Amino acid sequence: MTKPIFIYLVLFFCLACAKKQTDTTEEPTQKEYSSTGGPTFGIVIHGGAGTILKKNMTDSLEAAYKEVLTKAIKTGHEILANGGSSLDAVRKTINVMEDSPLFNSGKGAVFTHEGKNELDASIMDGATLNAGAIAGVTTVKNPIDLAYEVMVNSEHVMLSGKGAEDFATRQGLEIVDPSYFYTKKRYRSLQRILEQEKTELDPDGGTAFVDPYIKDQKFGTVGCVALDKNGNLAAGTSTGGMTNKRWNRIGDSPIIGSGTYANNATCGVSSTGWGEYFIRGQVAHDISAQMEYAGKTLAQATHNVIQEKLTKMGGTGGVVSMDHDGNVSMEFNTEGMYRAHMDAQGKLTLGIYKENE
Amino acid sequence: MTKPIFIYLVLFFCLACAKKQTDTTEEPTQKEYSSTGGPTFGIVIHGGAGTILKKNMTDSLEAAYKEVLTKAIKTGHEILANGGSSLDAVRKTINVMEDSPLFNSGKGAVFTHEGKNELDASIMDGATLNAGAIAGVTTVKNPIDLAYEVMVNSEHVMLSGKGAEDFATRQGLEIVDPSYFYTKKRYRSLQRILEQEKTELDPDGGTAFVDPYIKDQKFGTVGCVALDKNGNLAAGTSTGGMTNKRWNRIGDSPIIGSGTYANNATCGVSSTGWGEYFIRGQVAHDISAQMEYAGKTLAQATHNVIQEKLTKMGGTGGVVSMDHDGNVSMEFNTEGMYRAHMDAQGKLTLGIYKENE
Numbered sequence: 162m163t164k165p166i167f168i169y170l171v172l173f174f175c176l177a178c179a180k181k182q183t184d185t186t187e188e189p190t191q192k193e194y195s196s197t198g199g200p201t202f203g204i205v206i207h208g209g210a211g212t213i214l215k216k217n218m219t220d221s222l223e224a225a226y227k228e229v230l231t232k233a234i235k236t237g238h239e240i241l242a243n244g245g246s247s248l249d250a251v252r253k254t255i256n257v258m259e260d261s262p263l264f265n266s267g268k269g270a271v272f273t274h275e276g277k278n279e280l281d282a283s284i285m286d287g288a289t290l291n292a293g294a295i296a297g298v299t300t301v302k303n304p305i306d307l308a309y310e311v312m313v314n315s316e317h318v319m320l321s322g323k324g325a326e327d328f329a330t331r332q333g334l335e336i337v338d339p340s341y342f343y344t345k346k347r348y349r350s351l352q353r354i355l356e357q358e359k360t361e362l363d364p365d366g367g368t369a370f371v372d373p374y375i376k377d378q379k380f381g382t383v384g385c386v387a388l389d390k391n392g393n394l395a396a397g398t399s400t401g402g403m404t405n406k407r408w409n410r411i412g413d414s415p416i417i418g419s420g421t422y423a424n425n426a427t428c429g430v431s432s433t434g435w436g437e438y439f440i441r442g443q444v445a446h447d448i449s450a451q452m453e454y455a456g457k458t459l460a461q462a463t464h465n466v467i468q469e470k471l472t473k474m475g476g477t478g479g480v481v482s483m484d485h486d487g488n489v490s491m492e493f494n495t496e497g498m499y500r501a502h503m504d505a506q507g508k509l510t511l512g513i514y515k516e517n518e
Numbered sequence: 519m520t521k522p523i524f525i526y527l528v529l530f531f532c533l534a535c536a537k538k539q540t541d542t543t544e545e546p547t548q549k550e551y552s553s554t555g556g557p558t559f560g561i562v563i564h565g566g567a568g569t570i571l572k573k574n575m576t577d578s579l580e581a582a583y584k585e586v587l588t589k590a591i592k593t594g595h596e597i598l599a600n601g602g603s604s605l606d607a608v609r610k611t612i613n614v615m616e617d618s619p620l621f622n623s624g625k626g627a628v629f630t631h632e633g634k635n636e637l638d639a640s641i642m643d644g645a646t647l648n649a650g651a652i653a654g655v656t657t658v659k660n661p662i663d664l665a666y667e668v669m670v671n672s673e674h675v676m677l678s679g680k681g682a683e684d685f686a687t688r689q690g691l692e693i694v695d696p697s698y699f700y701t702k703k704r705y706r707s708l709q710r711i712l713e714q715e716k717t718e719l720d721p722d723g724g725t726a727f728v729d730p731y732i733k734d735q736k737f738g739t740v741g742c743v744a745l746d747k748n749g750n751l752a753a754g755t756s757t758g759g760m761t762n763k764r765w766n767r768i769g770d771s772p773i774i775g776s777g778t779y780a781n782n783a784t785c786g787v788s789s790t791g792w793g794e795y796f797i798r799g800q801v802a803h804d805i806s807a808q809m810e811y812a813g814k815t816l817a818q819a820t821h822n823v824i825q826e827k828l829t830k831m832g833g834t835g836g837v838v839s840m841d842h843d844g845n846v847s848m849e850f851n852t853e854g855m856y857r858a859h860m861d862a863q864g865k866l867t868l869g870i871y872k873e874n875e
Contacts, residue, residue: 290798290799290831291798292797292798296653296678296768297678297679315765316794317763317764317765317767317794318793318794318797318798319767319768319769319773319797320765320766320767320768321653321654321678321679321766321767321768322654322678322679322766323766324764324765324766324767325765325766327765328764328765406674407674407681407685408672408674408677408681408682408684408685409677409678409679409680409681409682410674410676410677410678410681411653411676411677411678412676416676416773416774416775417773417776417797417798417800418773418775418776418797418800418803419774419775422800436675437673437674437675440649440675440676440774440775441647441648441649441675441774442647443774443775443779443803446775446800446803446804446807447803447807450803450804450807450808450810450811451807451811453807453811454807454808454810454811454812455811455812474647
């Protein structure tokens with residue numbers, strides 16, 4: 162009697178193996194996405210990661226952050242609920258955060274070493290693998306819109322500096338005087354770092370972003386990933402970079418595969434953190450690749466890339482990500498990350514510190 | 519008697535499955551690299567891909583291309599043979615091609631729409647995953663050297679434009695007047711495309727690089743991958759981009775994971791082709807990811823990425839790549855690619871057209 166049981170056990174193991182093997186070797190395929198009560202959709206956002214600690218936060222400031230995060234995610238969610246595209250949802254959601262001085266993108270962008278605001282952004286369409294990115298613009302009110310224009314109305318993927326601004330004008334985007342991006346708090350952050358540099362040879366945090374609101378080290382950047390009712394994923398990221406950045410430094414936010422990646426076959430990812438490590442670690446594409454080739458779930462892939470590979474390299478930050486079934490991961494190895502998720506039923510999950518509240 | 523045989527067959531299948539599963543999920547590990555007669559090493563280069571046809575080439579021009587390719591690869595090979603690092607070999611090899619007007623990098627760079635030469639380059643160290651990249655410089659004689667300086671002497675990975683040039687000056691690199699990059703043949707190519715644009719609404723090849731030497735469409739860029747005796751891989755890429763590029767366009771060459779990638783655990787890759795597709799397809803990192811997670815060989819991974827995925831997207835170009843055991847792949851989906859490989863024994867393989875000569 163033991164033999165037949167043994168055979169069944171062995172057969173079961175074989176089938177499990179065969180399933181695993183299929184997962185890891187097959188080419189990505191487009192799927193139909195649906196859940197009970199209609200096609201699923203969802204949206205997830207971040208507003209930067211860093212040593213964001215409850216003890217350094219006032220109740221009113223916490224409420225202000227949550228208000229903008231909620232307003233932003235509801236904007237995108239409404240678009241998705243009405244059958245709009247994930248690309249539209251990503252853009253309009255990021256616009257809300259770009260227009261707030263609380264986040265390091267658009268209006269709230271940090272200052273470069275020379276006292277300017279240089280903005281980077283990128284967007285990717287998971288359905289077509291088309292992408293748009295811009296780096297180092299100083300006069301475009303909403304950089305994510307320019308990244309979108311590059312994607313859909315140019316034959317290029319990435320434009321930079323003055324040329325990107327000329328293209329923005331040509332596309333009729335809102336151009337502002339560079340002084341639009343001046344905020345007293347961000348400018349003081351730069352001054353503080355410059356003072357620090359005079360007294361320290363290699364000041365710790367010289368490349369980081371000191372959040373003047375909560376007196377904490379933080380990496381800026383806002384980002385969004387959305388899945389629409391047609392099963393299309395999109396991801397976008399927008400940033401002012403790092404306070405005191407020099408030499409027209411380009412971080413990971415406008416780099417496809419590092420700061421932003423989207424592929425209907427796997428997932429969408431938007432990164433925030435110490436950009437140099439996110440480029441070296443190929444963070445956004447590596448998450449997708451682990452799903453595509455190693456058969457990992459989104460949760461497994463983001464955990465491996467952020468908590469193991471990135472951490473081992475010495476990099477800090479996090480990602481928000483969503484797979485083609487609407488599963489979400491908000492993974493970070495810092496003390497906190499401004500983040501929010503809203504599912505198809507409109508259930509909102511907001512978070513700032515390590516533990517969800 | 520049939521039952522035991524069945525059990526053995528089933529067990530054998532299980533073991534095969536388990537082996538496969540291990541291959542695809544284990545973390546990459548550093549290996550010791552050696553071959554009979556000492557540690558292996560090698561170097562592989564490209565000088566651009568495109569519709570390079572024998573019928574459009576003269577014997578003397580073919581000889582000229584081969585001469586520079588040979589000089590370049592011998593430069594790097596000598597460094598490696600003497601125990602030098604793969605990073606040094608990559609830099610010095612690319613320098614030779616940058617200094618030749620035959621290739622679209624450094625001296626031979628193509629012209630932008632505005633009649634300027636904007637240079638991009640990147641380099642990556644497979645041992646540390648450190649990387650350096652620069653975009654849009656107009657006064658640095660050897661852009662690959664600036665990418666290297668960014669990697670080793672700045673806290674950033676990517677610098678651009680004027681800022682990158684200031685950093686080059688600070689690091690003592692050779693600065694030239696922008697007129698250094700003027701070559702009559704390249705300038706005529708731009709004029710020809712501009713004329714064409716006046717008569718055609720959407721001129722075919724408006725973004726491509728017309729090789730004035732052989733009257734063919736070609737994507738520029740030079741690149742190199744090397745493996746040194748210590749088992750360290752490095753990759754680098756340098757380009758003038760595409761003739762008639764606009765709006766400070768950045769292609770794939772300075773994008774880590776698209777134009778350049780190196781990782782001792784898998785392979786080194788340098789790309790050349792229609793940059794926008796190489797960014798969207800994450801070409802360099804995807805090859806590495808297929809080796810890391812799907813257990814593919816370098817040949818299988820490069821074939822899949824170039825001949826299947828890139829081709830399906832409509833992208834054209836190629837890569838040179840080398841794995842941690844010194845295996846080489848020079849894969850392209852165009853009519854030709856200037857390329858060369860030299861192994862540890864000094865055996866040289868040169869190629870221009872589809873079939874090796």
